[in-house]
Amino acid sequence: MNSPQITPEFEALLDYLKHERGCDLTGYKRATLMRRFEYRMQSLEIGSYQGYLQYLRSHSEEYLALLEVVLINVTSFFRDQETWDYLAAEVIPQIIASKQPDEPIRVWSAGCATGQEIYSxxxxxxxxxxxxxxxxxxxxxxxxxxxxxxxxxxQATFSDLRITNVPSDWLQKYFQATEQGYVFHPSLRRTVVFGRHDLVKDAPMSRIDLLICRNVLIYFNLETQASLLVRFHFALKTTGFLFLGKSETLILDRKIFTPINLKHRIYAKGLNLELKDHLSLDFKLRQQENILTIQKHFWQTATETSPIAQFAVDAHDRLIGANEQANLLFGLTLDDWKHPFYELEPGKLIASHTSRKFNTYPYHSVVLKDVQRNTPQGTQYFEVTIAPVLNAKRQLLGITLAFLDQTNCKQLAQQLQWADAELERMSECLEATQSELEVAHQKMQLLDQARGLSRDEES
Ligand SMILES: C[S@@+](CC[C@H](N)C(=O)[O-])C[C@H]1O[C@@H](n2cnc3c(N)ncnc32)[C@H](O)[C@@H]1O
Known part of the structure; x- marks a missing residue:
């Protein structure tokens, strides 16, 4: 354990921060945490944790000053250069090779500080x-x-001092020098969604190809590190990679990650999580009243990975969701998302089947049978269920469409039809042969009778 010096006064401080400021520091290494609190207390000339708690309660601005000291935000571009070279040469090409040319690449920088890591x-x-x-x-x-x-x-704006690690040709290509500093490439910048997320209590992202969490685990005690690693496993795709900081090691007794390169702290997903992991995740989140988030997350993942192609279209005919199977089946690109659904291939298929407009499916589901799609490989057949999505006031928000592939069933049904026809033809043949046999039999009988008569007459 990392808590050799637990004192009730210090725990009371952590309790206050957790319950009254929503900041849970209980999973951080106690010794480091205490040093950082004491640093703040010294600069305020406060001699006891109790005194500091009182100060925190009465000076609301102190909370942010404390956080700044506790959550060490040190970072830089291409921190540990060699590791980034390895990533560029070995890992990024593997991620790209594992995907279709238009398929999204999803990355998560957890504990991103001022952003240099994600921009690198x-x-x-x-x-x-x-x-x-x-x-x-x-x-x-x-x-x-x-x-x-x-x-x-x-802001994505960096001072001269902060861009020293960026090679000059990249500086020219990816930054613009302004009076405020070097501004990172605006279009690339827009690919990043920044958000507040507490690794300890918030539900992890999902379907991530590369998860970078460098120099963050190091601040947590072993138990919390282990639970964060379970979350990271949960967040990654089966083919995803985990990238830790130079001085961080995996402390798990089970091999849920396997090293790709130990020196550079790059790992692939290993053994699957066990039920107890899911339960522990669930239990922790339940404690923190975050169960809804994980349920939503689970539900979202279940929809995303469902084997049935599914779309969500809003009341203005805009595509707002397509699961993996839908993307795969219809090869949707990012560009397709800009068009109304009826202009996309699945929309056109429905339009060729029914003249009914999408937003006229008010209160019940409609099933369209035998929706045909002609492909170079042959005709595919779908049963499409169109279901309205209503809000609590029963107003129509949009519709969902589920494309159930019936091609195999259709082929089987056709084969069955052919087999039935063949059977019928054969039984007709059999019947004809039977009647021929009967006639032949009758003829034989007559012949036998005739022969018997002539023999009687001769004798
Ligand atoms: C030393 S910086 C690492 C920055 C960057 N990853 C790097 O290696 O250059 C640690 C970051 O982790 C963040 N952090 C600490 N606890 C966290 C938590 N519970 N959830 C998310 N981020 C946290 C801090 O705010 C800080 O920005």
Whole structure:
């Protein structure tokens, strides 16, 4: 354990922060935490934790000053250069190779501080697939528990001192020198969603190809580190990679991650999570009243990965969701999302089947049978269920469409029909042969009778 010096006064401080300021520091290493609190107390000339608690209660601005000291926000571009070189040479090409040319690449920088980490990664991705493709395909999440630091990260503007690690040709290509400092490439910047996210209590992102969490785990005690690693496993795709900080090691007794390169702290997903992991995740979140988030997350993942192609279309005919199977089946690109649904292939298929407008499906589901799609490989058949999505006031928000592939059933039904016809033909043949046999039999009988008569006459 990392808590050799637990004192009730210090725990009371942590309790106050957790319950009254919503900041849970109980999973951080106690010794480091105490040093940082004491640093703040010394600068305020406060001699006891009790005194500091009183000060915190009466000076609301002290909370942010404390956070700044506790959540060490040190970061830089291409921190540990060699590791980033390895990432560019070995990991990024693997991620790209595992995907279709238009498929999204999802990355998460957890504990991103002022953003240099995610911007470094975007430069490497842009070098690998080009800026335009990067803007189209890359979806970045950069999160941190510190709202103030995120505000700086969103600015994407860096002083001379902060860009010293950026090679000069990249500086020219990816930054614009302004009076305020070097501003990161605006289109690439827009691929990043920055958000406040507490790794300990908030539900993790999902379907991530590359999760970077560097120099963050190190602040947590072993138990919390283990629970964060379970969350990281949950967040990653099966083919995803985890990228930790130079001095961080995996402390798990089970191999839910396997090292790709230990020196550079890059891991792939290993053994699957066990039920107890899911339960522990669930239990912790339940404690923190976050169960709804994880349920939503689960539900979203279930829809995303459902084997039935599904779309969500709003009341203005805009496509607002398509799961993995739908994307795969119809090969949707990012560009398709800009068009009304009826202009996209699945929309046209429905329109060719029924003249009814999408937003006239008010209160019940409609099932369209035998919706045909002609492809170079042959005709596909779908049963499409169109269901309205209503809000609590029963107003129509949009519709969902589920495309159930019936091609195999259709083929089987056709084969069955052919087999039935063949059977009928054969039984007709059999009947004809039977009647022929009967006639022949009767003839034989008559012949036998005739022969018997002539023999009688002769005798
Ligand atoms: C030392 S910085 C690391 C920055 C960057 N990842 C790097 O390695 O250059 C640690 C960051 O972790 C963030 N952090 C600390 N606790 C966190 C938590 N519970 N959830 C999310 N971020 C946290 C801090 O706010 C800080 O910005």
């Amino acid at each position: 990664l975007l430069i490497l991705l842009a070098e690998a697939i080009g800026i335009e493709s990067c803007v189209q395909r890359v979806q970045c999440y950069a999160t941190d528990v510190d709202e103030a630091i995120l505000a700086q990260a969103r």
